[in-house]
Each structure stands twice: as C-alpha cells, then as structure tokens.
Amino acid sequence: xxxxxxxxxxxxxxxxxxxxxxxxxxxxxxxxxxxxxxxxxxxxxxxxxxxxxxxxxxxxxxxxxxxxxxxxxxxxxxxxxxxxxxxxxxxxxxxxxxxxxxxxxxxxxxxxxxxxxxxxxxxxxxxxxxxxxxxxxxxxxxxxxxxxxxxxxxxxxxxxxxxxxxxxxxxxxxxxxxxxxxxxxxxxxxxxxxxxxxxxxxxxxxxxxxxxxxxxxxxxxxxxxxxxxxxxxxxxxxxxxxxxxxxxxxxxxxxxxxxxxxxxxxxxxxxxxxxxxxxxxxxxxxxxxxxxxxxxxxxxxxxxxxxxxxxxxxxxxxxxxxxxxxxxxxxxxxxxxxxxxxxxxxxxxxxxxxxxxxxxxxxxxxxxxxxxxxxxxxxxxxxxxxxxxxxxxxxxxxxxxxxxxxxxxxxxxxxxxxxxxxxxxxxxxxxxxxxxxxxxxxxxxxxxxxxxxxxxxxxxxxxxxxxxxxxxxxxxxxxxxxxxxxxxxxxxxxxxxxxxxxxxxxxxxxxxxxxxxxxx
Numbered sequence: 342x343x344x345x346x347x348x349x350x351x352x353x354x355x356x357x358x359x360x361x362x363x364x365x366x367x368x369x370x371x372x373x374x375x376x377x378x379x380x381x382x383x384x385x386x387x388x389x390x391x392x393x394x395x396x397x398x399x400x401x402x403x404x405x406x407x408x409x410x411x412x413x414x415x416x417x418x419x420x421x422x423x424x425x426x427x428x429x430x431x432x433x434x435x436x437x438x439x440x441x442x443x444x445x446x447x448x449x450x451x452x453x454x455x456x457x458x459x460x461x462x463x464x465x466x467x468x469x470x471x472x473x474x475x476x477x478x479x480x481x482x483x484x485x486x487x488x489x490x491x492x493x494x495x496x497x498x499x500x501x502x503x504x505x506x507x508x509x510x511x512x513x514x515x516x517x518x519x520x521x522x523x524x525x526x527x528x529x530x531x532x533x534x535x536x537x538x539x540x541x542x543x544x545x546x547x548x549x550x551x552x553x554x555x556x557x558x559x560x561x562x563x564x565x566x567x568x569x570x571x572x573x574x575x576x577x578x579x580x581x582x583x584x585x586x587x588x589x590x591x592x593x594x595x596x597x598x599x600x601x602x603x604x605x606x607x608x609x610x611x612x613x614x615x616x617x618x619x620x621x622x623x624x625x626x627x628x629x630x631x632x633x634x635x636x637x638x639x640x641x642x643x644x645x646x647x648x649x650x651x652x653x654x655x656x657x658x659x660x661x662x663x664x665x666x667x668x669x670x671x672x673x674x675x676x677x678x679x680x681x682x683x684x685x686x687x688x689x690x691x692x693x694x695x696x697x698x699x700x701x702x703x704x705x706x707x708x709x710x711x712x713x714x715x716x717x718x719x720x721x722x723x724x725x726x727x728x729x730x731x732x733x734x735x736x737x738x739x740x741x742x743x744x745x746x747x748x749x750x751x752x753x754x755x756x757x758x759x760x761x762x763x764x765x766x767x768x769x770x771x772x773x774x775x776x777x778x779x780x781x782x783x784x785x786x787x788x789x790x791x792x793x794x795x796x797x798x799x800x801x802x803x804x805x806x807x808x809x810x811x812x813x814x815x816x817x818x819x820x821x822x823x824x825x826x827x828x829x830x831x832x833x834x835x836x837x838x839x840x841x842x843x844x845x846x847x848x849x850x851x852x853x854x855x856x857x858x859x860x861x
Contacts, residue, residue, distance in 0.1 A: 374768065374769045374770075375766060375767070375768055376514060376767045376768065376769050377440070377441055377510060377514075377765070377766065377767040378438070378440065378764075378765070378766050378767075379438065379439075379440025379441055379443075379508070379764075379765040379766075380435070380438050380440070380491060380492060380493065380494075380763060380764050380765075381438065381440065381468045381492075381493040381494055381495050381763065382433070382434040382435030382436075382437075382438035382492055382493050383433060383434075383435060383436055383437070383438045383439055383440065384397055384398055384430055384432070384433045384434065384468050384493065385397055385439070386398075386443050386466060386467065386468050386495065387442055387443065387444065388439060388440060388441060388442035388443070389442075392433050392436075393430070393431065393432075393433070396467075397430075397467065397468055398429055398430040398431070398467055398468050398469075399429060399467070427469050427476050427478075427496070427535075428470065428475070428476070430468050430469060430470055430493060434492050434493050435492070440508075440765065441508045441509060441510055441511070441746075441765075442508065442509045442511070442589075442590075443466055443495065443506060443507070443508045443509075444506060444507060444509070444589075444590075444591065444592050444593075445462050445463065445464050445465070445466060445504070445505070445506040445592050446505050446506055446507050446592075446593070446594070446595040446596060446610065446611065446747070447463045447464065447503070447504045447505045447506070447594065447596060448463055448569070448593065448594030448596070449461060449462055449463060449571050449572065449594070450463060450500060451581075459572075459581065460571050460572065460573075460581075461500055462500070462571075462592055463499065463500045463501055463504045464497050464498055464499045464500060464504035464505075464506060464750075464759075465497075465498045465500065466495055466496065466497055466498075466506060467495075467496050467498075468493050468494070468495060468496070469493065469494060469495075469496045469761070470492070470493055470494075471488045471489045471490070471491075471492075471493070471494035471761050471763060472488055472490050472491075472492060473487070473488045473490050474488075475488065476488075476535065477535060478533075478534055478535035483535070484534055484535065484678075486531075486534060486678050487531065487678070487679065487680045487708075487709065488531075488680070489529045489531060489680055489708075489761065489763045489764070490680075491529070491763060491764060493763075494529075494761045494762065494763035495761065495762045495763065496533060496759070496761050497533065497750075497759055497760050497761070497762065498533075498759050499750050499757055499758065499759050501757055502750055502751065502757045502758075503749065503750065503751065504749065504750055505596060505645075505646060505747060505748065505749040506747070506748055506749075507555075507589075507611075507745045507746060507747045507748075508745060508746040508765065509562070509589050509744070509745045510743075510744055510745055510746075510767075512744075513556075513557075513742050513743070513744055514554075514742060514743050514744075514767060514769065515741070515742040515773065516687060516689055516699070516741040516742065517689060517769070517770075517771040517772045517773040518689070518772065518773070518788055519689060519771055519772040520689055520690065520691060521688065521689060521771060522688070522689045522770065522771030522772055522773065523686060523687065523688045523689070523768075523769070523770035523771055524554070524686070524687045524743070524767070524768070524769055524770075525684055525685070525686040525687070525766075525767070525768045525769075525770070526552075526553075526554055526684065526685050526746060526765075526766070526767050526768075527682055527683065527684035527685075527764075527765075527766050527768075528682070528683060528684075528762050528763065528764060528765045528766065529680060529681070529682050529708065529762065529763045529764045530550070530675075530680070530681050530682070530683055530760060530761070530762055531679070531680045531681070531760065531761050532548075532623070532675075532677050532678075532758060532759070532760050532761075533758075533759040533760050533761050534677065534678075547622070547623075547624055548622065548623040548624055548675070548750065548751075548758040549620055549621070549622050549623070549633065549648075549750070549751035550620070550621050550622075550623070550675075550683075550748070550749075550750060550751070550760070551618055551619070551620045551646045551648065551748070551749045551750075551751050552618065552619060552646075552683070552685070552746070552747065552748040552749070553616050553617050553618030553619060553639070553645075553646070553685060553746070553747060554616055554617055554685070554687070554743040554745075554746055554747075555611070555614045555615070555616030555639075555645060555740075555743055555744065555745055555746070555747050556614055556615050556616060556740040556742055556743050556744055557589075557614060557744040557745070558613055558614045558615045558740065559612075559613040559614065561588055561609050561610065561613070562588055562589040562744060562745075563587065563588065563589060563590065564587070564588055564606070564609045565585050565586070565587050565588075565606065565609065566585065566586055566587075566588055566593065566594075566595060566606050566607060566608075566609035566610060567583060567585045567603075567604065567605075567606050567607070568583045568585070568594070568603045568604070568606070568607050569585065569586040569588070569591075569593035569594045569595055569609070569610065570583070570584030570585050570586035570591065570592075570593050571584060571586075571592070571593070572584055583603075588609050588610050589745070593610075594610075595609070595610025595611055596610060596611055596612075596644050596645075597610050597611055597612030597613075597644045597645075611644060611645045611747070612644070614639075614645060615638075615639060615640055615739040615740035616638075616639045616645060616740055616743065616747070617636070617637070617638055617639065617685065617687055617699075617701055617740070618635075618636070618637050618639055618645075618646060618685075618747075619634075619635070619636050619637075619683070619685045619701075619703040619716075620633065620634050620635045620636075620637075620648065620751070621634050621673075621675055621683065621703070621705060622634055622674050622675070623674055623675035623676070623677065623758075624674070624675070624676075624677055631657050631670050631672030631673045631674050631714070632657055632659075632668055632670040632672070634656065634657055634672050634703070634716060635648070635653055635655070635656050635716075636653070636654040636655040636656075636685070636701045636702075636703050636716055636717075636718055637649065637652055637653050637654060638652040638654055638701075638720050638738070638739060638740075639652065640652060640739050645747055646747055646748075646749040646751070648751060652720075653718075654701050654718035654719065654720055655701065655703070655716040655717055655718030656716065657670035657671055657672035657716065658670065658671050672705075672714055672716060673705050673714040675705070679707060679708075679709065680707075680708040680709065681705055681706060681707060681708060682705075682706040682708055682764075683703075683704070683705055683706075684702075684703070684704045684706075685701065685702070685703055686701065686702040686704070687699050687700075687701050687741075688700045688701075688702070689741075689771075690719050697738050697741075698719055698720055698721060698738060699719065699720050699738050699741065700717065700718070700719040700720075701717065701718060701719075701720070702715055702716065702717040703715065703716045703717075720738055746765070746767070748762075773788065779830050779833050780826040780829060780830045781793055781823075781826040781827035781828070781829065781830035781831065781833075782830070782833075783796045783797065783823070783827075784796055788833065789827060789830045789831055789832060789833050790831075790832070793827055794827060797819065797823060797824060797827055800819045801819055801820075802818075802819060802820070803818065803819045804818050807819065
C-alpha cells in the first residue's frame with residue numbers, strides 16, 4: 342500500500358506527501374486508496390491540459406467576449422507596501438498534480454452589453470501561491486496570517502454570497518458494499534482576508550460554508566443547457582443574448598433556478614442530483630461554537646446546497662442546561678485567522694440489502710494545533726412517519742456513489758466572504774479498493790456479480806482487453822480461464838449471499854461453452 346501511494350504521489354512536494362501518508366497512517370486497519378488529489382500545482386484549474394491560461398491564473402485578464410471577468414488585485418487596508426496583494430502565478434509548480442476540473446456553477450453578473458461589470462463569473466476561481474509571505478496578506482508587514490503553505494492553492498472570489506462551484510471527477514466514485522467501507526473527502530481551508538473586493542469589512546462577520554459529494558442522478562453530465570453560458574451581444578444590438586454551456590464541461594448557471602421558465606433544457610445542471618453535504622459556520626457571535634452547522638442528505642430538488650433541514654443527519658447539541666441563557670454548542674465556529682482541514686466521511690453502516698444505511702461524520706481540524714471537532718449521525722431507513730406509519734420514500738440512503746464535489750458560500754444571513762482551498766483529497770477505504778483485485782471482478786467494482794457476468798458474455802472470445810474490462814487476470818483474451826475466475830469467486834464482495842445466476846447455463850450454451858466444475 343505504501344509503495345502504491347508513493348508512486349501515485351511521485352513528484353509532488355514533500356510537505357503534501359508527508360501530510361497524506363500521515364493521514365493514511367491513522368487508518369491502517371482498513372484498506373485505503375487516494376482516488377483523487379488536487380494541490381493545483383499544475384496551474385490548470387479547468388484541467389484541460391493547458392496550464393497558465395487566463396481562466397487558470399490571470400488576475401487581471403478578460404474572457405473571450407472582452408468583458409472584464411477577473412479582478413485587479415486589492416491592497417490591504419493596513420499594508421505598508423504598494424505591490425499587488427496576489428502576484429500572478431506564472432509557472433507550473435508540479436505538472437503531475439493534474440487533479441480534477443473545477444468550474445463555477447452559479448452563473449455570471451448581469452447588466453447591459455455596455456456595462457463594465459456584466460459577465461463576471463460568480464465566483465471567480467484562480468490559482469495563486471499560498472505559501473507564507475507569498476502575498477501581502479501573509480507577510481509580516483501585512484496581516485501576517487497563516488498560509489496553507491503547501492505551494493499553489495485555489496482562490497475563490499465570490500462576487501456575492503451564495504456563489505457555488507463544483508469539481509468534476511470524470512468517474513463515478515462508489516462506496517463499497519461491505520459494512521465499514523468508507524468514502525472520505527477533505528481539503529485545507531482558510532479565509533481570504535485580502536480578497537480582491539476588499540472594503541472596510543475584509544473579514545466575514547458571519548459566514549457559512551457548505552460542501553459535499555453529489556451524484557449525477559439524472560445522468561445530465563455532458564448535456565447542453567442552452568441558457569447557462571456567459572451571455573454575449575450576438576446581434577450587436579446592445580442587448581445580451583443567451584449562450585449555451587455544457588454541464589460538467591463549461592462554466593455557467595447550472596443551479597436549476599431556470600427550471601421551466603426559459604425553455605427546453607433549462608433544467609440541465611444540479612437540478613435532480615442527490616448527495617451528502619456538510620455546513621460549517623464562521624465569525625458569528627450569535628451562532629457561537631458552531632450552532633448552525635449540519636450534516637444533511639440531499640434529495641432531488643431544484644437546487645443543491647440550499648440548507649434544507651428535512652434530511653438532517655447530525656447537528657450540534659446545546660450543552661447549556663439553562664434554556665434562558667446563551668447556548669453552548671459542542672462544535673466549532675471557524676476563526677478568520679486560522680487554517681483548517683475540513684472533511685466529510687461516509688461509512689456503510691449496514692448491509693446494502695436489506696439495511697442500506699450510512700453514517701456521516703463532519704470533522705474540522707485546526708491545522709496548527711491538531712485539535713479536532715466532529716459531528717456524526719446515521720441516515721435511517723425511514724425519517725418521517727404519519728400516525729406511527731413510515732412514509733414511503735422519505736428515508737434511507739438516496740445515493741451511495743458520486744460524480745462531483747460541490748461547494749458554496751451560503752447566504753442565509755451570512756456576509757459575503759472569499760476563501761482559499763487546497764490539498765483536495767478523495768479517499769476510498771474498504772472492500773472495493775486497494776490490494777489485489779478479486780478474480781472474476783472484471784469491472785473492478787469490488788464485487789463479483791451479474792455485471793461481471795454480462796461483461797464476460799458480451800465480450801466472449803475477444804483477443805484484446807474489451808472496453809469496460811478493467812481487470813483481466815489470465816491475459817488479454819476472454820475465454821474459459823476468465824469464466825472459471827468468475828465461477829470461483831461468484832458473490833464475493835457483495836456483502837450478502839448471491840444465488841447462482843439463473844441464466845448461467847443458458848448463457849454458457851449460447852456461447853458454446855461446456856459448464857466447467859466450480860472449485861471451492
């Protein structure tokens with residue numbers, strides 16, 4: 342395992358390698374695999390293979406339509422120097438750090454075609470250097486606040502509260518089928534005090550951060566929303582016209598607000614996607630000690646990350662026995678001047694059939710001190726009842742596989758704020774990751790079942806590795822050796838007993854193979 346991790350992280354900075362291996366050392370009891378890591382060292386935020394484009398790093402550039410999109414760097418109110426707060430990244434730090442594709446999903450600022458502020462991305466994300474002293478914000482002559490200090494990072498300039506973005510995996514990440522299997526997403530976070538829209542209040546008086554894992558439940562990734570793109574004056578008449586954008590490939594307005602109001606395809610985006618989310622509060626004396634924080638399972642709705650409490654899995658507890666005094670919650674409120682690691686862990690709590698429940702844990706770690714604060718709860722099979730009778734469809738797990746990560750600075754009474762995110766990591770623990778694959782598990786999903794049988798039958802006789810065939814144990818051809826591997830391991834990794842496939846004899850007859858003896 343250690344050798345695999347070192348190979349995966351070859352070429353990355355020692356700080357990040359050590360940090361990741363340290364985190365893995367805490368979970369030596371389970372098989373673990375770092376599925377995705379993004380430290381932004383490739384200077385290619387949209388992951389198109391071309392680093393240092395305007396959309397990646399330019400702090401004073403413009404989009405193709407000529408409208409001002411990015412920002413002119415601000416100065417600290419108390420800065421002694423007069424240089425830019427955020428010097429532009431001009432070189433690739435680590436070309437192997439390819440990570441995932443990050444795109445804003447909240448849309449663009451409005452206005453007429455001649456408006457100077459029209460067409461700006463909400464939020465604007467760029468790669469900056471967040472090592473100590475690299476920006477005036479982290480200099481001793483500035484605010485002297487901590488940096489994440491592992492090289493490049495992603496900056497987030499919100500242009501209003503309620504901005505949202507997503508990181509797309511280009512693969513479906515599945516929670517393993519066995520009890521104890523786990524998916525964990527984590528990242529380093531700090532507030533961006535010297536954000537480009539700096540004003541008299543350069544730190545949030547109240548902020549809420551929401552993030553989580555989402556499934557493309559309605560299979561819309563790759564589809565075009567005809568209204569979601571950055572509007573342009575296509576007719577040269579002084580008015581902005583709708584421009585299409587592809588969900589998961591382009592920046593755009595993909596939050597689902599347009600559903601049914603603009604025309605066919607206006608619902609392409611987050612609308613209808615299920616997921617799991619966490620909320621963390623910061624800088625609010627009213628919700629001191631994290632009182633507003635939550636873990637939720639999100640069901641199909643028009644918009645994700647809206648803070649709906651219907652499917653809350655966990656929330657802080659008031660420890661103050663006196664209801665007439667200020668509450669004391671058993672969680673944390675993020676400090677404006679500290680660096681944190683935030684994580685959301687999803688663990689299979691019972692068997693997929695018949696149980697299918699997941700335990701979710703939100704953990705906030707103060708990077709400087711190592712102090713951790715956590716919330717945890719389990720999604721039950723039924724959340725709602727009427728007269729003591731469970732309401733069908735209101736409880737139980739709605740998603741146990743995910744296609745993208747989403748994040749938002751919320752607006753529910755919160756002030757606008759900006760932040761820096763780094764070392765995004767998605768880890769997989771348990772039965773369907775790492776180690777030697779199961780013989781017969783041709784699609785490498787951690788179980789030997791009908792999917793593998795169908796893959797075998799559909800490619801019988803192939804002399805090279807077929808599409809979708811991830812593990813071929815006896816060579817590139819699909820023959821009796823592969824069939825024996827399937828029969829010998831049938832049902833492994835599924836978490837429950839799997840009956841012999843009823844169609845197996847017919848399938849064998851169809852491909853002209855005599856049924857071999859199954860070994861025990």
